[in-house]
Amino acid sequence: GAVVSQHPSWVICKSGTSVKIECRSLDFQATTMFWYRQFPKQSLMLMATSNEGSKATYEQGVEKDKFLINHASLTLSTLTVTSAHPEDSSFYICSARVQGANSGANVLTFGAGSRLTVL
Amino acid sequence: AQKITQTQPGMFVQEKEAVTLDCTYDTSDQSYGLFWYKQPSSGEMIFLIYQGSYDEQNATEGRYSLNFQKARKSANLVISASQLGDSAMYFCAMSLQGFQKLVFGTGTRLLVSP
Numbered sequence: 001g002a003v004v005s006q007h008p009s010w011v012i013c014k015s016g017t018s019v020k021i022e023c024r025s026l027d028f029q030a031t032t033m034f035w036y037r038q039f040p041k042q043s044l045m046l047m048a049t050s051n052e053g054s055k056a057t058y059e060q061g062v063e064k065d066k067f068l069i070n071h072a073s074l075t076l077s078t079l080t081v082t083s084a085h086p087e088d089s090s091f092y093i094c095s096a097r098v099q100g101a102n103s104g105a106n107v108l109t110f111g112a113g114s115r116l117t118v119l
Numbered sequence: 120a121q122k123i124t125q126t127q128p129g130m131f132v133q134e135k136e137a138v139t140l141d142c143t144y145d146t147s148d149q150s151y152g153l154f155w156y157k158q159p160s161s162g163e164m165i166f167l168i169y170q171g172s173y174d175e176q177n178a179t180e181g182r183y184s185l186n187f188q189k190a191r192k193s194a195n196l197v198i199s200a201s202q203l204g205d206s207a208m209y210f211c212a213m214s215l216q217g218f219q220k221l222v223f224g225t226g227t228r229l230l231v232s233p
Contacts, residue, residue: 032219042226043210043224043225043226044164045223046221046222049220093162095164095221097218103169104152104169105166105168107152107214108154108166108218108221109166110156110164110166115162
């Protein structure tokens, strides 16, 4: 089945630094990827939709300049948390839309997530 | 507005028993999909089962079945013969706009005891 690799799985950084999280589709081309954020004991909230070769579409309330999304190729989308602060500490998960999937069950696949801790 | 509601923050079941996790949804779209995911403590989202809004039969995947009642807008997950490894967080989700968006419920924490 379609596999999405997310890296790093966890990262600790100092306040004020930037952190990049990568989401790669390993055996398929993903023209659309999604980035979610999950606070402890809460649900996943969609942050933005990343489309290959075009600007990401951000959900209401998500700061575009804070969370930079780049989808430069059909297999890679990156999320950069700029000037990170402790309140940005969270679990970030990407998912990819699998084109040509033979059923609704196969259309979306998730990465394993990245746990960010900002000190 | 599109919304997924999971009213059970936590459920407790004994090993080998069946358990039903509730999910109701609200959408004005005619075409949508309903998903259930399992999230263990490691954080990964594990796909369990999918039901399309036009599917007439309830979806089943091994020990998982989805009790889809379209008129009631409910999509409950039934886990038969619970196992200790089923202890995790379970999320119901709805896809909209041709899988362009996935909206999640607040989740239900399931604890399976020996």
